[in-house]
Amino acid sequence: MALAWTLAAALVVLAAVAAAATRVPSLERPVRVAALVAEGVLLGVTLVDLGLVLLADTADRPASMLTHVGYATATVGLLPLLVWRQPPEDPEAVVEPASLWVVAIALLAVAVCVVRLAQTR
Amino acid sequence: MKASTGRQVLVACYAVFAVAAGARSLVQITTRFDEAPLAYTLSLVAAVIYLVATLALRRTSERARRVAIAAVGVEAVGVVVVGTLSLVREEWFPDQTVWSEFGIGYLFIPLVLPFAGLWWLLRHPAPPDPEVR
Numbered sequence: 232m233a234l235a236w237t238l239a240a241a242l243v244v245l246a247a248v249a250a251a252a253t254r255v256p257s258l259e260r261p262v263r264v265a266a267l268v269a270e271g272v273l274l275g276v277t278l279v280d281l282g283l284v285l286l287a288d289t290a291d292r293p294a295s296m297l298t299h300v301g302y303a304t305a306t307v308g309l310l311p312l313l314v315w316r317q318p319p320e321d322p323e324a325v326v327e328p329a330s331l332w333v334v335a336i337a338l339l340a341v342a343v344c345v346v347r348l349a350q351t352r
Numbered sequence: 353m354k355a356s357t358g359r360q361v362l363v364a365c366y367a368v369f370a371v372a373a374g375a376r377s378l379v380q381i382t383t384r385f386d387e388a389p390l391a392y393t394l395s396l397v398a399a400v401i402y403l404v405a406t407l408a409l410r411r412t413s414e415r416a417r418r419v420a421i422a423a424v425g426v427e428a429v430g431v432v433v434v435g436t437l438s439l440v441r442e443e444w445f446p447d448q449t450v451w452s453e454f455g456i457g458y459l460f461i462p463l464v465l466p467f468a469g470l471w472w473l474l475r476h477p478a479p480p481d482p483e484v485r
Binding site for chain 2: 295297298301305309312313317327329330332333336337340
């Protein structure tokens with residue numbers, strides 16, 4: 232649970248920095264790289280969690296596996312889902328990256344999912 | 353904030369709620385529908401409205417804008433009606449929905465979101481279709 236709260240706190244801080252980066256352009260690239268790193272960490276932690284859950288005795292498994300797997304999926308999937316931009320129909324058009332406000336919202340939503348994932352263990 | 357940024361932020365918020373309400377309602381309906389059928393059905397209705405609003409807000413056409421206004425308008429009425437009923441007729445809601453007590457379980461974001469969405473949609477008309485000239 233401590234790991235979940237630490238991860239969630241880090242995600243909230245990163246979300247705040249992402250929001251600040253809308254006013255400070257020099258922060259934009261570090262924030263986007265940090266969000267990518269965060270996604271990698273979340274993927275690793277979630278896979279380890281699911282592995283431990285599957286290896287655990289039936290009595291030690293979450294009360295609702297469906298809910299737990301749902302939060303695991305949201306933890307890993309929300310950030311790419313929200314930040315991914317649909318390619319334009321015109322092949323020559325440039326795809327702009329998602330707004331940093333969207334990155335901030337996605338990080339906050341994932342922080343909630345991380346805590347809920349730990350609570351459903 | 354640019355118009356495209358406002359649209360992106362709204363789409364992100366609605367997508368989060370579509371996922372949250374959708375997952376919640378599917379789990380509730382498949383595992384314990386008999387406990388609170390009205391609440392769980394309303395959760396599903398909310399999820400569908402959030403999904404329609406998300407998809408409509410992603411597009412920039414006038415038709416999509418009208419669909420988005422309709423969906424967000426229904427959502428605004430829904431959150432106010434369900435929020436009020438959940439306070440005055442508690443027995444109808446043995447379990448929470450996204451809109452119960454005006455979205456208190458989600459930091460009142462479900463109450464603020466439709467009005468913010470309507471405000472944004474009414475302030476930003478769809479750009480003219482280049483093919484209609």
